[in-house]
Amino acid sequence: MSKALALVVVLFFVLFCGKCYGELRVGFYKGKCGLTNVEGVVQNVVETWHFENKEKDIAAALLRMQFHDCFVKGCDASILLDGLTSEKKAVPNSSVRGYGLIDAIKEALEAECQGLVSCADIISMATRDAVVLAGGKWYDVETGRRDGDVSLASNVNLPSATISVSDSIKVFASKNLTQYDMVYLLGGHTVGVARCSLFKDRIYNFNKTGGPDPSMSPWLLAELKDKCPRISLIFDNTYPLDVKTPSLVDNSYFQEIKKGNGVLQIDQQIALDELTKNIVDDTVNDPDFYTKFGEAMVKLGRVEVLIDEQGEVRKSCRVVNKKPFIFGGIN
Ligand code: HEM
DSSP, rough: OOOOHHHHHHHHHHHHHHGGOOOOTTTTTSSSSSOOOOOHHHHHHHHHHTTTSSSSSSEEEEHHHHHHHHTTTTSSSGGGOTTTSSSSGGGTTTOOOOHHHHHHHHHHHHHHTOOOOOOOHHHHHHHHHHHHHHTTTOOOOOOOOOOSSSOOOOGGOOOOOTTTTHHHHHHHHHHTOHHHHHHHHGGGGGGGEEEGTTHHHHOGGGGSSSSSSSSSSSHHHHHHHHHOSOOOOOOEEEEEESSSOSSSSSSHHHHHTTTTTTHHHHHHHHHSSSTTTHHHHHHHOTTHHHHHHHHHHHHHTTOEEEEEEEGGGOBBBOOOOOSSSOOTTTO
Protein backbone atom coordinates (compact mmCIF):
# COMPACT_ATOMS: atom_id res chain seq x y z
CA MET A 1 0.00 0.00 0.00
CA SER A 2 1.40 3.40 -0.91
CA LYS A 3 1.97 5.89 1.89
CA ALA A 4 -0.72 8.19 0.50
CA LEU A 5 -3.31 5.38 0.45
CA ALA A 6 -2.38 4.32 3.97
CA LEU A 7 -2.85 7.92 5.10
CA VAL A 8 -6.30 8.08 3.50
CA VAL A 9 -7.32 4.84 5.24
CA VAL A 10 -6.07 6.09 8.62
CA LEU A 11 -7.81 9.44 8.11
CA PHE A 12 -11.06 7.70 7.19
CA PHE A 13 -11.01 5.72 10.44
CA VAL A 14 -10.08 8.74 12.53
CA LEU A 15 -12.85 10.86 11.01
CA PHE A 16 -15.63 8.34 10.63
CA CYS A 17 -14.96 5.58 13.12
CA GLY A 18 -17.89 6.64 15.23
CA LYS A 19 -20.03 5.42 12.35
CA CYS A 20 -18.08 2.21 11.68
CA TYR A 21 -20.37 -0.26 13.36
CA GLY A 22 -20.25 -4.01 13.23
CA GLU A 23 -23.00 -6.10 11.76
CA LEU A 24 -25.50 -8.66 12.85
CA ARG A 25 -24.22 -12.16 12.35
CA VAL A 26 -25.13 -15.75 13.07
CA GLY A 27 -23.25 -16.98 16.15
CA PHE A 28 -22.33 -13.53 17.52
CA TYR A 29 -22.18 -14.92 21.09
CA LYS A 30 -20.13 -18.01 20.24
CA GLY A 31 -17.16 -18.24 22.58
CA LYS A 32 -18.11 -15.05 24.43
CA CYS A 33 -19.52 -16.73 27.52
CA GLY A 34 -16.78 -19.23 28.38
CA LEU A 35 -18.05 -22.72 27.75
CA THR A 36 -21.67 -21.66 27.99
CA ASN A 37 -23.71 -21.92 24.84
CA VAL A 38 -25.81 -18.74 24.91
CA GLU A 39 -28.36 -19.96 22.37
CA GLY A 40 -28.63 -23.22 24.33
CA VAL A 41 -29.50 -21.32 27.52
CA VAL A 42 -32.29 -19.47 25.69
CA GLN A 43 -33.58 -22.69 24.19
CA ASN A 44 -33.63 -24.44 27.58
CA VAL A 45 -35.77 -21.76 29.18
CA VAL A 46 -38.17 -21.61 26.21
CA GLU A 47 -38.52 -25.40 26.28
CA THR A 48 -39.16 -25.41 30.03
CA TRP A 49 -41.85 -22.77 29.72
CA HIS A 50 -43.37 -24.58 26.76
CA PHE A 51 -43.51 -28.02 28.33
CA GLU A 52 -44.57 -26.74 31.75
CA ASN A 53 -47.18 -24.60 29.99
CA LYS A 54 -46.16 -21.49 31.94
CA GLU A 55 -47.30 -19.28 29.07
CA LYS A 56 -49.98 -20.44 26.67
CA ASP A 57 -49.00 -20.71 23.03
CA ILE A 58 -45.49 -19.29 23.37
CA ALA A 59 -44.94 -19.12 19.61
CA ALA A 60 -47.93 -16.80 19.22
CA ALA A 61 -46.81 -14.61 22.10
CA LEU A 62 -43.27 -14.19 20.81
CA LEU A 63 -43.99 -13.88 17.09
CA ARG A 64 -46.29 -10.99 17.84
CA MET A 65 -43.85 -9.48 20.33
CA GLN A 66 -41.03 -9.55 17.77
CA PHE A 67 -43.23 -7.92 15.13
CA HIS A 68 -44.44 -5.21 17.50
CA ASP A 69 -40.91 -4.54 18.75
CA CYS A 70 -39.24 -4.39 15.34
CA PHE A 71 -41.91 -2.18 13.74
CA VAL A 72 -41.61 0.52 16.39
CA LYS A 73 -38.13 2.11 16.46
CA GLY A 74 -36.57 -1.12 15.20
CA CYS A 75 -35.67 -4.41 16.89
CA ASP A 76 -34.28 -2.78 20.05
CA ALA A 77 -36.44 -4.37 22.77
CA SER A 78 -38.14 -1.03 23.38
CA ILE A 79 -41.40 -2.93 23.79
CA LEU A 80 -40.02 -4.53 26.96
CA LEU A 81 -39.40 -1.32 28.90
CA ASP A 82 -41.75 -0.64 31.78
CA GLY A 83 -43.20 2.83 32.24
CA LEU A 84 -46.51 4.62 32.50
CA THR A 85 -46.27 5.82 28.90
CA SER A 86 -43.88 3.25 27.42
CA GLU A 87 -44.69 1.27 24.25
CA LYS A 88 -46.30 -1.61 26.07
CA LYS A 89 -48.98 0.80 27.32
CA ALA A 90 -50.11 1.67 23.77
CA VAL A 91 -53.49 0.21 22.76
CA PRO A 92 -52.15 -2.04 19.95
CA ASN A 93 -49.78 -3.58 22.50
CA SER A 94 -52.40 -4.17 25.17
CA SER A 95 -52.67 -7.88 24.40
CA VAL A 96 -48.97 -8.49 23.72
CA ARG A 97 -47.71 -11.10 26.14
CA GLY A 98 -44.61 -13.13 26.95
CA TYR A 99 -42.76 -10.56 29.06
CA GLY A 100 -42.32 -13.03 31.95
CA LEU A 101 -40.65 -15.54 29.66
CA ILE A 102 -38.18 -12.91 28.41
CA ASP A 103 -37.40 -11.99 32.04
CA ALA A 104 -36.74 -15.64 32.85
CA ILE A 105 -34.36 -15.99 29.88
CA LYS A 106 -32.56 -12.78 30.78
CA GLU A 107 -32.13 -13.98 34.36
CA ALA A 108 -30.67 -17.30 33.21
CA LEU A 109 -28.24 -15.52 30.88
CA GLU A 110 -27.17 -12.92 33.44
CA ALA A 111 -26.38 -15.76 35.85
CA GLU A 112 -23.97 -17.18 33.27
CA CYS A 113 -22.52 -14.03 31.68
CA GLN A 114 -23.34 -10.64 33.09
CA GLY A 115 -24.14 -7.84 30.67
CA LEU A 116 -23.45 -9.89 27.55
CA VAL A 117 -26.72 -10.72 25.80
CA SER A 118 -29.07 -7.97 24.68
CA CYS A 119 -32.81 -8.19 25.26
CA ALA A 120 -33.36 -7.52 21.55
CA ASP A 121 -31.36 -10.64 20.70
CA ILE A 122 -33.25 -12.62 23.34
CA ILE A 123 -36.54 -11.83 21.58
CA SER A 124 -35.18 -13.06 18.23
CA MET A 125 -33.60 -16.24 19.58
CA ALA A 126 -36.56 -17.15 21.79
CA THR A 127 -39.04 -16.56 18.96
CA ARG A 128 -37.11 -18.96 16.73
CA ASP A 129 -37.05 -21.60 19.46
CA ALA A 130 -40.78 -21.19 20.06
CA VAL A 131 -41.48 -21.51 16.33
CA VAL A 132 -39.57 -24.81 16.26
CA LEU A 133 -41.49 -26.12 19.29
CA ALA A 134 -44.74 -25.26 17.51
CA GLY A 135 -43.82 -27.41 14.50
CA GLY A 136 -41.93 -24.86 12.42
CA LYS A 137 -38.46 -25.33 11.01
CA TRP A 138 -35.20 -24.15 12.56
CA TYR A 139 -33.70 -21.00 11.09
CA ASP A 140 -30.38 -19.46 12.06
CA VAL A 141 -30.92 -16.24 13.93
CA GLU A 142 -28.57 -13.33 13.51
CA THR A 143 -27.41 -11.69 16.73
CA GLY A 144 -25.38 -8.67 17.84
CA ARG A 145 -28.23 -6.23 18.42
CA ARG A 146 -28.09 -3.71 21.25
CA ASP A 147 -31.01 -2.45 23.31
CA GLY A 148 -32.55 0.97 22.89
CA ASP A 149 -33.28 3.51 25.61
CA VAL A 150 -36.43 5.13 24.24
CA SER A 151 -39.88 3.66 24.63
CA LEU A 152 -42.92 5.84 24.15
CA ALA A 153 -46.51 4.76 23.59
CA SER A 154 -46.84 7.72 21.23
CA ASN A 155 -44.30 6.09 18.87
CA VAL A 156 -46.52 3.05 18.37
CA ASN A 157 -48.03 3.25 14.93
CA LEU A 158 -48.69 -0.36 13.98
CA PRO A 159 -50.93 -1.41 11.08
CA SER A 160 -54.52 -2.14 12.05
CA ALA A 161 -56.54 -5.20 11.04
CA THR A 162 -58.44 -3.13 8.47
CA ILE A 163 -55.41 -1.70 6.68
CA SER A 164 -55.59 -2.13 2.91
CA VAL A 165 -53.11 -4.42 1.18
CA SER A 166 -51.52 -1.54 -0.71
CA ASP A 167 -51.08 0.54 2.46
CA SER A 168 -49.70 -2.44 4.30
CA ILE A 169 -47.18 -2.99 1.51
CA LYS A 170 -46.08 0.62 1.98
CA VAL A 171 -45.66 0.17 5.72
CA PHE A 172 -43.56 -2.95 5.22
CA ALA A 173 -41.54 -1.26 2.46
CA SER A 174 -40.70 1.54 4.91
CA LYS A 175 -39.02 -1.19 7.00
CA ASN A 176 -37.11 -2.55 4.01
CA LEU A 177 -39.44 -5.51 3.65
CA THR A 178 -40.95 -6.51 0.33
CA GLN A 179 -44.55 -7.53 -0.30
CA TYR A 180 -43.23 -11.07 -0.52
CA ASP A 181 -41.75 -10.73 2.98
CA MET A 182 -45.02 -9.19 4.13
CA VAL A 183 -47.11 -12.14 2.99
CA TYR A 184 -44.75 -14.69 4.54
CA LEU A 185 -44.61 -12.70 7.77
CA LEU A 186 -48.39 -12.49 7.95
CA GLY A 187 -48.02 -16.28 8.01
CA GLY A 188 -47.23 -15.59 11.69
CA HIS A 189 -51.01 -15.66 11.99
CA THR A 190 -50.68 -19.43 11.70
CA VAL A 191 -50.75 -19.37 15.53
CA GLY A 192 -52.63 -17.42 18.15
CA VAL A 193 -55.92 -15.64 18.42
CA ALA A 194 -57.64 -12.32 17.82
CA ARG A 195 -60.28 -10.62 19.93
CA CYS A 196 -63.78 -10.45 18.45
CA SER A 197 -63.86 -6.67 18.80
CA LEU A 198 -61.12 -6.44 16.17
CA PHE A 199 -63.14 -8.12 13.42
CA LYS A 200 -66.77 -7.84 14.57
CA ASP A 201 -67.59 -5.32 11.84
CA ARG A 202 -66.86 -8.02 9.30
CA ILE A 203 -69.63 -10.18 10.77
CA TYR A 204 -72.40 -7.67 11.39
CA ASN A 205 -71.76 -4.40 9.65
CA PHE A 206 -69.08 -4.64 7.00
CA ASN A 207 -68.29 -1.21 5.54
CA LYS A 208 -71.51 0.04 7.17
CA THR A 209 -73.65 -2.24 4.97
CA GLY A 210 -75.46 -3.78 7.93
CA GLY A 211 -74.37 -7.20 6.64
CA PRO A 212 -71.28 -9.45 6.64
CA ASP A 213 -68.10 -9.16 4.59
CA PRO A 214 -69.01 -11.05 1.39
CA SER A 215 -65.48 -12.43 1.11
CA MET A 216 -66.03 -14.53 4.24
CA SER A 217 -66.95 -18.20 3.71
CA PRO A 218 -70.44 -19.20 4.98
CA TRP A 219 -68.75 -21.65 7.34
CA LEU A 220 -66.57 -18.95 8.92
CA LEU A 221 -69.47 -16.54 9.13
CA ALA A 222 -71.54 -19.07 11.10
CA GLU A 223 -68.56 -19.85 13.34
CA LEU A 224 -67.82 -16.22 14.10
CA LYS A 225 -71.48 -15.38 14.71
CA ASP A 226 -71.51 -18.16 17.27
CA LYS A 227 -68.27 -17.20 19.03
CA CYS A 228 -68.62 -13.44 18.72
CA PRO A 229 -72.21 -12.42 19.48
CA ARG A 230 -73.29 -9.02 18.19
CA ILE A 231 -73.70 -7.74 21.72
CA SER A 232 -71.44 -9.00 24.47
CA LEU A 233 -71.15 -6.53 27.26
CA ILE A 234 -68.57 -8.21 29.42
CA PHE A 235 -66.38 -10.61 27.45
CA ASP A 236 -64.38 -9.92 24.36
CA ASN A 237 -64.04 -13.52 23.17
CA THR A 238 -61.19 -14.63 20.96
CA TYR A 239 -61.05 -16.71 17.81
CA PRO A 240 -58.03 -18.50 16.25
CA LEU A 241 -56.34 -16.71 13.37
CA ASP A 242 -55.56 -20.04 11.74
CA VAL A 243 -58.95 -21.72 11.89
CA LYS A 244 -57.58 -25.20 11.26
CA THR A 245 -54.34 -25.70 13.24
CA PRO A 246 -54.12 -22.69 15.59
CA SER A 247 -51.22 -24.02 17.66
CA LEU A 248 -49.02 -25.18 14.80
CA VAL A 249 -46.58 -23.19 12.73
CA ASP A 250 -47.48 -24.52 9.28
CA ASN A 251 -48.98 -23.17 6.08
CA SER A 252 -52.60 -24.01 6.83
CA TYR A 253 -53.26 -20.30 7.51
CA PHE A 254 -52.60 -19.71 3.82
CA GLN A 255 -54.74 -22.65 2.74
CA GLU A 256 -57.59 -21.33 4.87
CA ILE A 257 -57.45 -17.72 3.70
CA LYS A 258 -57.72 -19.03 0.15
CA LYS A 259 -61.02 -20.66 1.16
CA GLY A 260 -62.43 -17.44 2.59
CA ASN A 261 -61.47 -18.35 6.13
CA GLY A 262 -59.33 -15.34 6.97
CA VAL A 263 -60.39 -13.96 10.34
CA LEU A 264 -58.94 -10.46 10.12
CA GLN A 265 -59.75 -8.31 7.13
CA ILE A 266 -56.07 -8.03 6.15
CA ASP A 267 -55.71 -11.84 6.32
CA GLN A 268 -58.55 -12.29 3.87
CA GLN A 269 -57.50 -9.44 1.63
CA ILE A 270 -53.97 -10.71 0.93
CA ALA A 271 -55.55 -13.82 -0.61
CA LEU A 272 -57.78 -11.71 -2.88
CA ASP A 273 -55.80 -8.60 -3.78
CA GLU A 274 -54.02 -8.69 -7.15
CA LEU A 275 -50.88 -7.35 -5.44
CA THR A 276 -50.44 -10.37 -3.17
CA LYS A 277 -52.76 -13.14 -4.37
CA ASN A 278 -50.05 -14.90 -6.41
CA ILE A 279 -47.69 -14.88 -3.47
CA VAL A 280 -50.36 -16.49 -1.31
CA ASP A 281 -50.92 -19.10 -4.02
CA ASP A 282 -47.17 -19.82 -3.99
CA THR A 283 -47.09 -20.37 -0.22
CA VAL A 284 -49.72 -23.07 -0.45
CA ASN A 285 -47.74 -25.30 -2.82
CA ASP A 286 -44.27 -24.26 -1.78
CA PRO A 287 -42.15 -27.20 -0.55
CA ASP A 288 -39.74 -24.60 0.89
CA PHE A 289 -42.45 -22.76 2.80
CA TYR A 290 -40.83 -23.22 6.21
CA THR A 291 -37.41 -22.06 5.00
CA LYS A 292 -38.94 -18.95 3.49
CA PHE A 293 -40.89 -18.16 6.63
CA GLY A 294 -37.61 -18.39 8.55
CA GLU A 295 -35.88 -16.12 6.03
CA ALA A 296 -38.64 -13.57 6.39
CA MET A 297 -38.27 -13.69 10.19
CA VAL A 298 -34.53 -13.09 9.84
CA LYS A 299 -35.28 -10.05 7.65
CA LEU A 300 -37.77 -8.81 10.24
CA GLY A 301 -35.00 -9.14 12.80
CA ARG A 302 -32.81 -6.73 10.81
CA VAL A 303 -35.20 -3.79 10.95
CA GLU A 304 -33.45 -0.63 12.20
CA VAL A 305 -31.20 -2.48 14.63
CA LEU A 306 -28.76 -0.81 17.00
CA ILE A 307 -25.18 -2.12 16.86
CA ASP A 308 -22.22 -1.62 19.21
CA GLU A 309 -22.25 1.77 20.89
CA GLN A 310 -25.53 2.74 19.24
CA GLY A 311 -27.24 0.89 22.08
CA GLU A 312 -26.60 -0.92 25.33
CA VAL A 313 -27.05 -4.36 26.86
CA ARG A 314 -29.64 -3.88 29.56
CA LYS A 315 -29.18 -5.53 32.93
CA SER A 316 -32.92 -6.00 33.19
CA CYS A 317 -35.05 -6.06 30.05
CA ARG A 318 -37.62 -3.80 31.73
CA VAL A 319 -35.28 -0.90 32.60
CA VAL A 320 -32.54 1.03 30.80
CA ASN A 321 -29.06 1.10 32.37
CA LYS A 322 -27.76 4.49 31.45
CA LYS A 323 -30.16 7.35 31.62
CA PRO A 324 -32.77 7.92 34.29
CA PHE A 325 -35.73 6.46 32.45
CA ILE A 326 -38.82 7.87 34.11
CA PHE A 327 -42.06 6.20 33.13
CA GLY A 328 -41.22 6.25 29.45
CA GLY A 329 -41.41 10.01 29.52
CA ILE A 330 -38.11 11.74 29.37
CA ASN A 331 -35.85 9.81 27.01
C1 HEM B 1 -50.32 -5.89 8.46
C2 HEM B 1 -49.76 -6.56 9.42
C3 HEM B 1 -50.45 -7.10 10.63
C4 HEM B 1 -51.65 -6.76 11.21
C5 HEM B 1 -52.63 -5.70 10.74
C6 HEM B 1 -51.83 -7.60 12.35
C7 HEM B 1 -52.91 -7.56 13.20
C8 HEM B 1 -53.14 -8.38 14.26
C9 HEM B 1 -54.28 -8.31 15.15
C10 HEM B 1 -55.39 -7.28 15.04
C11 HEM B 1 -54.16 -9.33 16.03
C12 HEM B 1 -55.13 -9.65 17.17
C13 HEM B 1 -54.72 -8.89 18.42
C14 HEM B 1 -55.69 -8.98 19.57
O1 HEM B 1 -56.64 -9.73 19.55
O2 HEM B 1 -55.47 -8.25 20.53
C15 HEM B 1 -52.95 -10.04 15.74
C16 HEM B 1 -52.49 -11.13 16.43
C17 HEM B 1 -51.32 -11.76 16.15
N1 HEM B 1 -50.36 -11.35 15.24
FE1 HEM B 1 -50.58 -9.94 13.83
N2 HEM B 1 -50.76 -8.45 12.47
C18 HEM B 1 -49.89 -8.17 11.44
C19 HEM B 1 -48.68 -8.78 11.22
C20 HEM B 1 -48.13 -9.74 12.01
C21 HEM B 1 -46.81 -10.27 11.86
C22 HEM B 1 -45.80 -9.80 10.82
C23 HEM B 1 -46.65 -11.23 12.82
C24 HEM B 1 -45.45 -12.08 13.12
C25 HEM B 1 -44.55 -12.45 12.27
C26 HEM B 1 -47.89 -11.30 13.55
C27 HEM B 1 -48.16 -12.20 14.56
C28 HEM B 1 -49.34 -12.25 15.28
C29 HEM B 1 -49.64 -13.31 16.22
C30 HEM B 1 -48.79 -14.52 16.51
C31 HEM B 1 -50.88 -12.98 16.78
C32 HEM B 1 -51.62 -13.77 17.87
C33 HEM B 1 -51.14 -13.32 19.25
C34 HEM B 1 -51.68 -14.08 20.42
O3 HEM B 1 -52.38 -15.06 20.27
O4 HEM B 1 -51.35 -13.67 21.54
N3 HEM B 1 -48.75 -10.37 13.06
N4 HEM B 1 -52.33 -9.44 14.66
